[in-house]
Amino acid sequence: MGGRGDMVVVRSEGLYCVPGDFYIDPWRPVARAIITHAHSDHARIGHAHYLTAQPGLGILRARLGDIAADGLAYGDAVEHNGVRISLHPAGHVLGSAQVRMEYRGEVWVASGDYKVEADATCVPFEPVRCHTFITESTFGLPIYRWVPQQEIYADINAWWARNAAQGRASVLLGYAFGKAQRMLSGLDAAQGPIVCHGAVEALNRVYRDAGVALPATRMVTDVARDELRRAIVLAPPSAAGSPWIRRFGEYSDAFASGWMLVRGARRRRGVDRGFVLSDHADWPGLMAAIKATGAGRIIVTHGSVPVMVRWLRQNGYDAGAFETEYGAEEEGADGESAAQTAGRQEGADA
Numbered sequence: 479m480g481g482r483g484d485m486v487v488v489r490s491e492g493l494y495c496v497p498g499d500f501y502i503d504p505w506r507p508v509a510r511a512i513i514t515h516a517h518s519d520h521a522r523i524g525h526a527h528y529l530t531a532q533p534g535l536g537i538l539r540a541r542l543g544d545i546a547a548d549g550l551a552y553g554d555a556v557e558h559n560g561v562r563i564s565l566h567p568a569g570h571v572l573g574s575a576q577v578r579m580e581y582r583g584e585v586w587v588a589s590g591d592y593k594v595e596a597d598a599t600c601v602p603f604e605p606v607r608c609h610t611f612i613t614e615s616t617f618g619l620p621i622y623r624w625v626p627q628q629e630i631y632a633d634i635n636a637w638w639a640r641n642a643a644q645g646r647a648s649v650l651l652g653y654a655f656g657k658a659q660r661m662l663s664g665l666d667a668a669q670g671p672i673v674c675h676g677a678v679e680a681l682n683r684v685y686r687d688a689g690v691a692l693p694a695t696r697m698v699t700d701v702a703r704d705e706l707r708r709a710i711v712l713a714p715p716s717a718a719g720s721p722w723i724r725r726f727g728e729y730s731d732a733f734a735s736g737w738m739l740v741r742g743a744r745r746r747r748g749v750d751r752g753f754v755l756s757d758h759a760d761w762p763g764l765m766a767a768i769k770a771t772g773a774g775r776i777i778v779t780h781g782s783v784p785v786m787v788r789w790l791r792q793n794g795y796d797a798g799a800f801e802t803e804y805g806a807e808e809e810g811a812d813g814e815s816a817a818q819t820a821g822r823q824e825g826a827d828a
């Protein structure tokens with residue numbers, strides 16, 4: 479989609495701000511990139527210059543290495559080719575931002591990925607008024623409704639306690655950047671040792687350096703063998719079935735993701751338990767966020783695009799879509815198959 483004079487259009491390199499002559503989360507190398515957050519489908523290597531929210535600068539450097547990057551504090555503005563640019567908290571992961579662009583009195587906001595429930599690991603989502611809102615829709619189906627995270631944390635701690643009482647470790651799988659730190663923030667450290675895989679610990683360090691308080695964690699080599707039997711272990715999904723995991727002997731495993739709400743997702747992952755914990759907005763969250771912008775025009779990027787666009791049009795919005803290359807990893811990874819499954823379930827229930 480795109481009309482004459484649109485401030486942001488989609489090009490083969492990515493979302494492009496026409497008057498500003500810069501890109502937002504481009505998937506091909508460009509001269510100037512604004513990065514909403516450091517998940518790898520949004521933050522790619524090879525751009526000549528990066529601009530990102532100040533709290534996300536450390537993560538961006540940790541993931542992309544020695545890049546030419548500037549950090550911008552939330553709410554501060556810079557002007558580029560007459561476009562006033564500011565970044566506002568998206569509540570998704572540490573340093574995640576929505577990009578506000580103002581040009582000749584018109585305001586566009588690109589959301590990146592966002593979550594509306596506040597958590598302890600990043601600055602909460604903040605609605606930004608605009609004329610046109612470019613939104614993600616990873617969980618853009620009415621079946622996606624999250625329970626409050628405190629209930630999920632309580633479930634995780636109870637599962638851990640049960641396993642520990644039976645003398646086996648609890649292996650909790652989730653994405654190393656964002657999800658792992660959020661789960662960590664909800665663990666009750668009094669229950670036993672918290673062991674982190676190296677990929678998770680590397681990001682814990684960046685979070686702590688950014689001032690985020692997390693429970694104490696240990697490397698597996700620092701924990702005595704009998705202590706491991708009452709430990710909880712945070713590891714990335716890629717560690718499932720690896721020799722690193724097998725050292726825990728008899729253990730129970732679990733996977734944490736919004737997709738765990740979908741029937742069959744836990745079985746496909748081959749784990750004992752699924753915890754429904756997402757760093758994306760659920761359906762009511764998407765609706766509330768869209769409404770709070772006051773925007774009349776909504777452009778949907780990755781996720782359940784056709785469903786969202788149809789719903790928005792039925793509810794009086796000028797809605798369309800941008801074809802992007804987001805959602806290919808992190809929590810978006812299971813997107814296609816899970817959304818299809820969900821669509822079938824919806825049909826069956828109707």
Ligand SMILES: [Zn+2]
Pocket residue numbers: 515517520570591808
């Ligand atoms: Zn993301």
Ligand SMILES: [Zn+2]
Pocket residue numbers: 517519520590591614780804805810
């Ligand atoms: Zn995304």
